[in-house]
Amino acid sequence: MIIRKNRSKNGKKYRTPDGVPADIVMFTLTKRERKTVTKTLPIRELKVMLIRRRSWPYAGMWALPGGFCRENESIYDAAKRELKEETGVDGGHLEYLGVYSAPGRDPRGWIISNAFYALVEEWMLEHRQAADDAEEVGLFTIQEALEKLELAFDHRDIIMDAYRKIQHQMLQTTIAKQFLPEHFTLSELYQVIQTVVPEFKEPNFIRKITSTRSRRGILEEARDENGKPLSSNQYSQRPAQLYRFTDHIPLLSIYT
């Protein structure tokens, strides 16, 4: 390991970091049809994408996709680039998570990782076999990733933090839209929320979302060009009204 030093204003020499990578916790919601006699919602599962490391350190273990930031790009750009290079995903929702800098977290040296999380739709992963040359990639449920796999570096911590953050965001923002088509039924929305936050229970969900003043504005009914309400019976016998997110996100306060 080469130790590089930098000179500070008071003349002391300090080592500089050996690299600042961006690591990406890439979530997707898989959709699997249920074999039932009648139409029904598909089974959805939250999955995280991991890559099996081929070289030292942690060779053979699963790790987050990522790579070093270059001098002429921001860390966000690096994350976007690595997401594309390593998983073939170009697009989707990419957001900053946090910095991971505990001394000794990377045996290669002093490496300060910036973590991101990405939310992508399942179809964006279709070409991942082509995109990654010889990298073994896998989709795992959060439970598998956290409990069954041995993960490289501090990536277990990062995944836990990302999972907590996405749960939080699912309830407080409209990121659910990242996992839904432009138009969706309220049952679909409810299922997406519950898939990410299993504790979420709201018996009167449909009514509350459609008929209370404080929630008016986060969704609107989907309509065709003539203003006629759009509905779908893809997942049910009786057609369900389709909705879309507006760009309004209500502000919440614990005091009001």
Place this chain on the structure above:
Amino acid sequence: MIIRKNRSKNGKKYRTPDGVPADIVMFTLTKRERKTVTKTLPIRELKVMLIRRRSWPYAGMWALPGGFCRENESIYDAAKRELKEETGVDGGHLEYLGVYSAPGRDPRGWIISNAFYALVEEWMLEHRQAADDAEEVGLFTIQEALEKLELAFDHRDIIMDAYRKIQHQMLQTTIAKQFLPEHFTLSELYQVIQTVVPEFKEPNFIRKITSTRSRRGILEEARDENGKPLSSNQYSQRPAQLYRFTDHIPLLSIYT
């Protein structure tokens, strides 16, 4: 500027960063007594602490306190250390804000800054003249800092982001406690919230905070050892009940 290079797994050489500092947006709430004939709440103002740079780059301009992370500490530790070294503050609330990595943001080289924000009480700043040797420090309102001062680096962006985040947190978490004594009146709490988030208006604040089920639990009445309610007439003629924060923070959702 010395360009340092690192060798990646495929043999290419990459430059490594010249430093990863922690910069701190230090907020405090100043309290100034009003000269009135009767007792009244003091005037509170949200202030941010800045340091005047003495050397290149941006010599003479105001900047956030901060400094380079060392190899045997985490970035959080670096922030804590710099907060103490540069402002004399040891304690208070220190939380991560984000990473600032736009190419060219620092003329000294490739420098990726991690920003924190700190909330400290006014008395913690009393010894700052002693703590900083010859550094000129100043406390400014957000408006002064953002509109009147020329700030070094991208520190204006950082302060704006920190301000937005503290406003958000003030409404969604109980960080108000960082600006209040252990026991406080509801008027004080209301004033603190409004000082940080001027848009916050809640005519029935006292009633809502004390008598609605969903808010029960974030505050509790302060009582002495005999269980008798504590009150204070420090800021008013009629004594006001004192409250304290519990450690409960309610979870909010835009859907419920």
Place this chain on the structure above:
DNA sequence: TAAATAGTGTCTCTTAGACATTATGGT
């Protein structure tokens, strides 16, 4: 007693929450 802030009464309209009921279309 006047002033100032703390805190409660009261009224109306909306919402929460729980269940029951009706609606729609496919098998």
Place this chain on the structure above:
DNA sequence: ACCATAATGTCTAAGAGACACTATTTA
């Protein structure tokens, strides 16, 4: 006709929001 899911009806208790009113202390 039956089933599954969509959507509405209904009822009670709680909360929002506005405003008036009472309470407690000091000058």
